[in-house]
Amino acid sequence: MPLNTTLFLALANRAGFSAVRAMALAESLYRDGLISYPRTDNTAYPRTLGLRKIVEGLLESDLEAEAKLVLSLQEIRPTRGRTVTTDHPPIYPTAAARGKDLKPDLWRVYELVARRFLATLSPAATFGLMNVQVDLDEASFVATARHVLEPGWRAIVPRDQSETSLPDLGRGGAVEIRSIGIEEGETPSPRRYSQGALIEEMDRLGLGTKSTRAEIVQKLYDRGYAGGRQVRPTEGGRAVVEALQVHAPGITLPGTTAELERRLDAIAIGEAKPEDVIAESRSRLREALRELEAHREAIARWIRETIAWERDHGPCERCGSGRMVLRKSRRGSRFLGCTNYPQCKNSRQVPREAFVVRAKASESSLA
Ligand SMILES: [Zn+2]
Numbered sequence: 001m002p003l004n005t006t007l008f009l010a011l012a013n014r015a016g017f018s019a020v021r022a023m024a025l026a027e028s029l030y031r032d033g034l035i036s037y038p039r040t041d042n043t044a045y046p047r048t049l050g051l052r053k054i055v056e057g058l059l060e061s062d063l064e065a066e067a068k069l070v071l072s073l074q075e076i077r078p079t080r081g082r083t084v085t086t087d088h089p090p091i092y093p094t095a096a097a098r099g100k101d102l103k104p105d106l107w108r109v110y111e112l113v114a115r116r117f118l119a120t121l122s123p124a125a126t127f128g129l130m131n132v133q134v135d136l137d138e139a140s141f142v143a144t145a146r147h148v149l150e151p152g153w154r155a156i157v158p159r160d161q162s163e164t165s166l167p168d169l170g171r172g173g174a175v176e177i178r179s180i181g182i183e184e185g186e187t188p189s190p191r192r193y194s195q196g197a198l199i200e201e202m203d204r205l206g207l208g209t210k211s212t213r214a215e216i217v218q219k220l221y222d223r224g225y226a227g228g229r230q231v232r233p234t235e236g237g238r239a240v241v242e243a244l245q246v247h248a249p250g251i252t253l254p255g256t257t258a259e260l261e262r263r264l265d266a267i268a269i270g271e272a273k274p275e276d277v278i279a280e281s282r283s284r285l286r287e288a289l290r291e292l293e294a295h296r297e298a299i300a301r302w303i304r305e306t307i308a309w310e311r312d313h314g315p316c317e318r319c320g321s322g323r324m325v326l327r328k329s330r331r332g333s334r335f336l337g338c339t340n341y342p343q344c345k346n347s348r349q350v351p352r353e354a355f356v357v358r359a360k361a362s363e364s365s366l367a
Pocket residue numbers: 316317318319320321322323338339340344345346
């Protein structure tokens with residue numbers, strides 16, 4: 001599918017960029033005239049775009065070989081997603097670029113956009129599958145092998161995926177049993193959202209817009225509600241959500257925000273009046289605020305105590321009476337310091353990129 005903002009952020013995230021960073025890099029490439037406007041919901045190229053011409057332009061880029069591959073096709077037929085006619089086209093490269101002329105991160109994002117563009121013009125990838133079923137008394141054992149028949153678009157966006165192979169066992173024959181064993185295991189819990197997957201989920205639920213989703217996620221990080229590469233809520237973040245769920249459940253439901261976004265869209269297409277929509281959301285928020293105000297003290301204590309618990313990383317081993325708590329230095333870096341400061345100057349450094357969580361089971365931990 002051609003790239004809209006959500007898909008772009010998901011791919012960039014898989015390549016290791018946070019949503020906000022990916023957006024900043026895309027905007028920089030856009031300002032330099034190398035890619036089209038990166039905020040769009042469109043996943044279908046407009047007919048007027050002139051796809052062949054764009055591909056020909058890429059002959060001057062480091063993706064010359066991939067561009068030639070597309071130009072060698074009898075017909076260029078792009079994949080299509082949903083058309084949002086009023087919106088910008090899907091993100092595509094607007095000029096050729098070379099890795100040696102760009103900063104490494106900019107090149108990586110440019111390459112991602114350009115490869116994706118060429119892939120959307122390429123034929124499907126086809127795979128051969130072989131399923132083997134071996135019956136042993138009442139139990140059936142299965143194995144699947146997969147190999148590439150026609151790489152198609154996968155020649156342009158390769159994926160590190162080793163092919164599997166099985167011997168040709170034919171049909172209905174018997175095999176020799178070499179050994180039988182039982183393995184014990186547990187099903188893993190569902191994976192955490194990456195930033196990209198979270199943005200895809202927001203898109204699905206109708207939360208935020210292509211222009212705001214990356215910033216909304218970044219805000220969770222900036223305010224200490226979440227951290228880590230796989231988005232992980234802090235105890236403080238959990239406390240805020242739990243307090244809201246108890247006292248103002250309406251505003252925690254995705255449907256409420258999605259409904260508001262829909263009403264804003266209705267203004268844009270002239271089906272609702274701004275004053276009506278503002279009045280609706282005002283009365284909804286007023287109701288929620290009244291409930292929150294009434295329980296202000298209890299909510300504040302709940303969140304304050306949770307944050308205090310979370311910042312506490314156990315007793316100070318130097319003075320024995322203080323606690324080591326997570327603090328921020330004046331320059332913004334974080335460290336563990338003793339609550340008996342300035343009498344006790346015990347402190348520990350925290351790695352810049354680390355997401356520090358207090359383990360529930362033990363006295364303290366760094367992760
Ligand atoms: Zn101390």
